[in-house]
Amino acid sequence: MIRAGILTGGGDSPGINAAIRSVVRFGYKHGVETIGFREGWLGPMEDLTKPLEVKDVSGILHIGGTILGSSRTNPFNIEGGVEKIMGTLKRNAIDFLVAIGGDDTLGVAHRLAEHGVNAVGIPQTIDNDIAMTDYAIGYSSALDVITEALDRLHTTAFSHHRVLILEVMGRNAGWLSLMGGIAGGADVILIPEQEFDIEEVHRKILHRQARKKHFSIIIVAEGAMPKGLDGQVLAEAEVDSFGHVRLGGVGQYIANQLSKMMEIPVRVTNLAYLQRGGSPSPFDRILATRFGAAAIEFALQKKFDVMTAIQGTKIAAVSLEEALRESRPVDPGLFYLIDLFE
Numbered sequence: 001m002i003r004a005g006i007l008t009g010g011g012d013s014p015g016i017n018a019a020i021r022s023v024v025r026f027g028y029k030h031g032v033e034t035i036g037f038r039e040g041w042l043g044p045m046e047d048l049t050k051p052l053e054v055k056d057v058s059g060i061l062h063i064g065g066t067i068l069g070s071s072r073t074n075p076f077n078i079e080g081g082v083e084k085i086m087g088t089l090k091r092n093a094i095d096f097l098v099a100i101g102g103d104d105t106l107g108v109a110h111r112l113a114e115h116g117v118n119a120v121g122i123p124q125t126i127d128n129d130i131a132m133t134d135y136a137i138g139y140s141s142a143l144d145v146i147t148e149a150l151d152r153l154h155t156t157a158f159s160h161h162r163v164l165i166l167e168v169m170g171r172n173a174g175w176l177s178l179m180g181g182i183a184g185g186a187d188v189i190l191i192p193e194q195e196f197d198i199e200e201v202h203r204k205i206l207h208r209q210a211r212k213k214h215f216s217i218i219i220v221a222e223g224a225m226p227k228g229l230d231g232q233v234l235a236e237a238e239v240d241s242f243g244h245v246r247l248g249g250v251g252q253y254i255a256n257q258l259s260k261m262m263e264i265p266v267r268v269t270n271l272a273y274l275q276r277g278g279s280p281s282p283f284d285r286i287l288a289t290r291f292g293a294a295a296i297e298f299a300l301q302k303k304f305d306v307m308t309a310i311q312g313t314k315i316a317a318v319s320l321e322e323a324l325r326e327s328r329p330v331d332p333g334l335f336y337l338i339d340l341f342e
Contacts, residue, residue, distance in 0.1 A: 002032045004299065005094040006052070008066040009040030009073070009105030013124050013138020014280035015288040016066040016100055021057040022292025023098055028054050032296060035092055040071035040101070041108055044085040045078070049092065061285060064141075064278050070101075075108060082115060089117065096299045098292075100124050100137075103324055106307060110320040113305040120295045121307035121320055122288075126275055129173035131328040132318040133309035137291065140283040142169070142275040143180055149271055150184025150217060157215035160265070163205060163258060167251030167270040170221030173329045176275070177221035182337055187216045189338045190254075192223035192232075193329050198257045204342065205262070214264075220251055290315055 006023055008016050024034045036050035037043025050068060060067055075081030089097070096118040099109040102125035109119040123130040126142035146168055157164045166186070168176045174191025181189035188204050190196045205216045223232050233250040251268040258266045280288065291308040294315045298306055306317040 002095050003093050004032050004034050004096055004098060005037055006034055006098040007037040007040055007043050008068050008070050009101040012065050012070055012276055013126050014064040014141035014278060015137040015284035016124055017060040017063050018285045018288035019100055019122055019292040021060055022289045023295055024052045024057045025054055026293040026296045036068045039069045040073050041075050042071045042073040044088045045075055045081055047088045062279050098295045106320060107324050110324060118304040120298050122291045122295055123307055127170055127173055128175040129327045132323040135310055137284055137288045141281040142176060144281050145275050146176060146180035147183040153217055157217055161214040163216045163264055163266040165218045165251045165255055165268045167220050169275055171223045172327050174221045175330055177219050178330055181219040186219040188218040190220040190224040192221050195225045195227045197227045202261050224250055
């Protein structure tokens with residue numbers, strides 16, 4: 001019997017459970033037994049196992065989050081962490097690992113290849129910023145939430161003649177803010193790929209007012225950078241185990257600046273974890289199911305140190321090294337959408 005280990009790391013996204021379900025069910029169909037590791041990379045470090053049979057993944061397709069739990073554990077920053085993982089995999093007779101997560105989680109899987117660990121990665125992040133794949137699990141579902149939030153904000157902004165700012169996730173890539181802004185009819189769209197000038201934001205609002213539009217909706221990614229500031233707006237200066245600072249507050253920064261320039265009320269909504277919660281969209285359920293089955297297929301073909309990727313309509317095995325070389329920003333060819341209806 002071939003034994004697969006599976007773990008989910010980093011921030012959760014709707015659709016992870018659909019991928020777990022697919023790995024277990026498709027694996028069972030092809031003679032693969034699945035062992036779940038709980039709490040991200042902490043699981044194989046501390047031997048936190050959860051055997052997964054077909055009955056254990058019944059009814060989880062539509063459930064958000066992850067039944068395995070998650071963490072931002074980086075075993076390469078913990079003394080003896082890698083050795084503990086190697087020992088756990090040997091004790092549990094694991095033939096290969098399936099790691100579901102973003103660039104940090106997949107980066108650990110890639111580095112473990114140097115230690116002889118066979119792994120296949122599945123991209124999962126609402127930011128949709130992993131290279132070599134058109135979509136990652138969670139992006140579609142988060143986009144649905146953002147679009148609905150903008151729809152709701154429009155009614156209040158219109159009724160009370162306000163400027164409303166919606167801050168969404170997006171550390172280095174503005175896929176959520178750009179596409180969410182287009183789908184939800186935002187009047188100003190701010191993304192990390194382009195520094196923004198608060199005077200230009202003000203000009204756009206005044207332009208709308210001159211056309212008798214007495215409200216405006218601004219959507220901004222958490223990683224968007226105002227001109228004149230030294231970098232991104234931080235919620236905390238401390239870094240996590242992968243060296244990331246916690247972003248947040250750029251929406252309030254914009255509100256504070258605009259409030260000095262105009263009398264119209266300016267209010268901020270930060271979607272925060274609401275973007276990551278809830279049931280996955282149909283697209284994410286299908287994508288996660290295809291990724292899960294492909295992960296087993298690639299492993300049985302002995303394709304390791306790879307990531308499942310969707311390119312067009314096809315699922316491909318792409319090199320983890322290439323996928324992790326740099327993040328996937330918004331294509332500059334799409335920047336015209338920002339001012340499409342100004």
